[in-house]
Amino acid sequence: MADRTMAPPPELIDDVAGEIFLRLPPDEPEHLFRASLVCKPWLRVISDAAFLRRYRAYHRTPPLLGYARRRKAILEGDADPRLFPTTVVPLAPNPCFRQALDCHHGRVLLHAYEKDHWYLIVWDPITGDEHRVPDAAIHSLIYSAAVFCAVSGCDHLDCHGGPFRVVFIDTDGSDNLIKACIYSSETGAWSTPVALSDGWETYVKHRQDALNGEYYRSIPFVQPRRGAVLGDEIYFTLWEADAIIKYDCGKNFLFMINAPLQDADNIALMEMEDNSLGFVYIKCSRLYLWSRKANSEGAAEWMQFKVIELMKMTPVSSPDDNAFVVGCAEGVGVIFVTTGAGLFTIKVNSGQVKKIGKPEVYFSILPYMSFYTPDCGKIITRRGAVQLHLT
Numbered sequence: 001m002a003d004r005t006m007a008p009p010p011e012l013i014d015d016v017a018g019e020i021f022l023r024l025p026p027d028e029p030e031h032l033f034r035a036s037l038v039c040k041p042w043l044r045v046i047s048d049a050a051f052l053r054r055y056r057a058y059h060r061t062p063p064l065l066g067y068a069r070r071r072k073a074i075l076e077g078d079a080d081p082r083l084f085p086t087t088v089v090p091l092a093p094n095p096c097f098r099q100a101l102d103c104h105h106g107r108v109l110l111h112a113y114e115k116d117h118w119y120l121i122v123w124d125p126i127t128g129d130e131h132r133v134p135d136a137a138i139h140s141l142i143y144s145a146a147v148f149c150a151v152s153g154c155d156h157l158d159c160h161g162g163p164f165r166v167v168f169i170d171t172d173g174s175d176n177l178i179k180a181c182i183y184s185s186e187t188g189a190w191s192t193p194v195a196l197s198d199g200w201e202t203y204v205k206h207r208q209d210a211l212n213g214e215y216y217r218s219i220p221f222v223q224p225r226r227g228a229v230l231g232d233e234i235y236f237t238l239w240e241a242d243a244i245i246k247y248d249c250g251k252n253f254l255f256m257i258n259a260p261l262q263d264a265d266n267i268a269l270m271e272m273e274d275n276s277l278g279f280v281y282i283k284c285s286r287l288y289l290w291s292r293k294a295n296s297e298g299a300a301e302w303m304q305f306k307v308i309e310l311m312k313m314t315p316v317s318s319p320d321d322n323a324f325v326v327g328c329a330e331g332v333g334v335i336f337v338t339t340g341a342g343l344f345t346i347k348v349n350s351g352q353v354k355k356i357g358k359p360e361v362y363f364s365i366l367p368y369m370s371f372y373t374p375d376c377g378k379i380i381t382r383r384g385a386v387q388l389h390l391t
Helices: 015-023 031-035 041-046 049-059 201-212 376-390
Strands: 063-071 099-102 107-114 117-123 129-134 142-149 164-172 178-185 228-230 233-237 245-247 253-258 266-273 277-283 284-296 300-309 325-329 334-339 342-347 351-357 364-369
Touching: 015 041, 015 049, 031 041, 041 049, 063 099, 099 364, 107 142, 117 164, 142 233, 164 245, 178 245, 228 277, 233 266, 253 325, 266 325, 266 334, 277 325, 284 351, 334 364
Parallel strands: 099 142, 325 364
Antiparallel strands: 063 364, 099 107, 107 117, 117 129, 142 164, 164 178, 228 233, 233 245, 245 253, 266 277, 277 284, 284 300, 325 334, 334 342, 342 351
C-alpha cells in the first residue's frame, strides 16, 4: 500500500511567508492559528513580535471576536450571562458575573455579585486576566458604564495588561440625580461623584415633570446601553429625555447634548472613523446614520450622512415584525439589528447582512473587538484546544 503520510510543507523564506500571513483576515483568526500549527518555522514567523506589530498596523482596526448582551430589565440581570464568540478560536473561560456592562479596547466590564455585595470585573478574554474593581459609591437605580485604556497616545491595537479606567454613570436612586464617577487602575480609587447641574433645560423639565406626577415615566433615567468612547469624552443616552450625556474625564464634568431627533427611542451611539460621535436609529424600515461634527463656524452640529433601506435586507418573523438597532462596532462599520427572526449584523459600506444570534431579548449589544494573534506561550498551552476547535 502506498504511503499516505502527508509530506511536510515546502520551506518558504521567512520574508515571503510573512507577507502571505500578513494578508490573512483578522476577523477569521483561525487561519493564522492553523498556519502556526503547521510547522516550527511558520510558528516562529507568526509569533515574532515584529510580525505581530506589522499585522496589526496593516489591518488597523481590531476585528469583532464576540459580543455580550444586556437586558433592559436591570434588576433581573442578563439571561445566560457570557461572552458569545463570533469566531471559532477559543477565548478564555467566562468569569462568574450577573451583567455585562461594556467592551472597549480589548477589555470587558462585568458586574458581579458575591456575599451580599456588588463589584466590577475588568476581564481580558484573550489573556484571561481579571481585575476586581470595587463598586462605585452611588446608589444605583438604572446605570451604565464604560471601560477604556488609560495609556496616553495608545493606538488601542494591542491593549493587554496596561492601566485602564472605568466610568460609572447612573440615575441615583436616593435623589434622582444623574451622577458619574471614574475609577483609575493606577490609583485603585474612585473619584468623588459629580452630578449633572440644573443648567440644562431639557433635564430640568423632565425632573420637574417627575415631581409633578408621572414619576417613573418622567425621570431622565440613564439608559442601560453601551456608551461611546471618544478620547477623554464618554457618551451615554437618556431614557425619555431625547438627549445624550457626555462625561468629560479630564474636567470631571457632565454635559447634556440634544439628540438630532426628538422621537427616536431605540438608538445606538457609534464611534465614527473620524473620531466623531455617531447616532444610529431605525424608523419605517430605514436605518438612519447621523454624525456630530464641527461646522464652518466651529460649532458642533448633527448631520445625516447615510440612509439604509432594510425592507428586503433584514429577515423578519412576520409582516408586523419590526427591526431595532441594538449596538454598533466601532471602526469596522458594523451595526447590530434585532428582529423576531434573530440578531443580525449589517455592514454599513456593503450592506452585507449576517445572522449571529437566535431570537432573544436584545436591548444592548456589547461588541468585543481585539486582534487575536497566536504567540508561542499560548500555542503551547492551548494547542489541544485550538486543534479541537479548528478541525
